[in-house]
Amino acid sequence: MNARSLTPLLLLLSISTLLPSSFQNPSTKLYPGSSHRFAETLIRDLNLIPGIQEIDGDSPADDPSSPRLVERKLKLDILGDIGSGISIEELGQHAGYYQLNHTHAAKMFYFFFESRGSSSDPVVLWLTGGPGCSSELALFYENGPFNIADNLSLIWNDYGWDKASNIIYVDQPTGTGFSYSKDIRDLRYNEKGVSNDLYDFLQAFFEAHPKFLKNEFYITGESYAGHYIPAVTERVHRGNKEKEGLQINLKGFAIGNGLTNPSIQYGAYADYAYSMGLIGEAAHKKISKIYPICELGIKLCGSSGVITCFASYVLCNSIFTSILLVAGNINYYDIRKKCEGELCYDFSNMEKFLNQKAVRDSLGVGDRKFVSCNTLVYEALITDWMKNLEVGIPALIEDGIKLLVYAGEYDLICNWLGNFRWVESMEWSGQQAYSAAPMLPFTVDGEESGQLKTFGPLSFLKVYNAGHMVPMDQPKAALAMLKRWTKGSLEYEEHTSLVAEI
Structure with missing residues (x-):
């Protein structure tokens, strides 16, 4: 072994001298001792997994003569007031599969909901993180056209993002949700594969929906989508510049409680936990000693590492787990709450709904069982x-x-402080002006709902009384944010109220 090959091992060994004794010999089942189980458990926790299932049953039939994108209009029974002048019969709600280019046998599943406002509203792509978690999590519990009740009924969401946009929810990468492949070679291991697949999907989508091609286009999402979103945005922008295909009217991208720059964001964990009273001063000092080695690991990971990237993953996430061992049974997606059950949230109603035969038939997914979050996908990434x-x-x-x-403000896992710091430190021509910009109140219907910092094309918004999933916790503020941002200014509140019309 040369010195370079020893580096990951030395990093792993060095971390053990810094960890609290309770972490080195964990008594709770949440943090198993082996490196493999440790990493696997951390991934599961970080990915908000609401129950892992294996896909079974037959996949939809493949017909070589059929078009690559096959879409069907949905006829969903949704209760309540639509909150729009458009009738349910006129409203376009769709689900479909796209047979991905540059794969062996992969098909990408998506929902598409036309705006309850105007067909000229922006087209918004939503990506849920994980990696490997279905965007149906956002559709049913955050910003979709409807919410799901305990009796599995669908109820119109007064603050669904389809009130201000034509919105697409995609299950990606391959293997996520209803997306699938018959060939294991179609798994994605990096953002190049992820972004190329989504670019191919978008080209096919706009070819099938040409009336939306000139609409402004925005890429949004949360959590691990802090990786996906910049990669996909760059891919679309590059495709436009190089005139590869249809010119997509790309205007912006939004990252919600995302993981984008790990080196800076992992450095904020202990500081955030201490500022919120989750750990005391002594624990803060001890846990902070782990960070320099974490930072070194990330540096060695670079842009193409493999072993060093896995080592840095284990090293850096020991910061997070050390905080949890001190903080106790908190919901690390919303520290105001207790973690109820192993996964902190209960999304079982969505799984029950989507696994009904009648629903599967209407979506065109055959006997394929819905998977909320896929272990194979997150292990691959x-x-x-x-x-x-x-x-x-x-x-x-x-x-x-x-x-x-x-x-x-109450999310620990991808906390506002870490996100604020990487945005603040990012080097670009407007960095000094952005840094000098004041924090302004973000008001919705006359009530302060957050703090906003903005200059030119860059904005940061800290949302009050919300955890990891802002549109779920603060739906009215989230819709106001989307409307103002896509219209050009987050600073000023519209004169028209966002209160639902009932």
């Missing part, structure tokens, strides 16, 4: 975890593509 996706963002905003980073 484990060495992608510590990559820095902030590095490509300055070129995008220099070209006038605007960025909004927003974060709920």
